Amino acid sequence: MTTISLLYCPITVDDVDAAIAFYRDALGLELTNDVASDGHRWVTLGSSDPNAPALVLSDPGAGRSPEDGDALHRLVAKGSGPGPYVFFTDDLDAVFERARDAGAEVLQEPMSQPWGTRDVALRDPAGNLVRINQAR
């Protein structure tokens, strides 16, 4: 039987270093690649699960025109960009406390949703919406 699954998930961030501090240092993902070219940068972060998709952080102008990059930058900054980016973890409280202590903007503390999921909602430093679910 043929299998297919998502391999990379691109996330646009205005400040790649600030985003690394969030996704690697606060959430606990692992930096696996950091490529710079033509003034742009692509940073790949993987998780402890080798079969899970990797994130690719890049600046708004990477791979698009300056005009499109500016438009995307504004969408992300005002909280209307792509997303949410939804993660799951086996220890929601620990991840949440690390993110909060690192200064992440908290939209929702850990709570059980009516549909059964226990989760939190955060902004990454660029303004992307990140939800983290407790794995069941």
Added chain:
Amino acid sequence: MGSAPQDPRELAHLRRARDLIDRDFAEPLDVPTMAARALMSPAHFSREFKTAYGETPYAYLMARRVERAMALLREGWSVTDACTSVGATSLGSFSSMFTRLTGETPSAYRARPHDAVEAMPECLARLLTRPARFG
């Protein structure tokens, strides 16, 4: 007004104010409190918020309250309890606002079946029943 693109740093301040509304809509939130979160004067904040999001901060707050009230009414809450629970202080003016946004009164909405919404996952229902505010 609204001709020059807004600065991303200013948009990030507006986002924090909008997140505050999303989080605390059931509290007695007023525009000066929202504006303070955005580090702006109330008049400047209202203008910039509307440019960024297509509606005033007050309209956005009311839409969030109506959206939440709709969910409570679907669960069978009384109109009065739903109204109070979303932070509205006057039943009459909240009912008018609800009717203006949804096209039906809270009692009529509460009384009718919601088969389509009940059949979908609740996280989707929350998005799809969000009252349209740009018409």
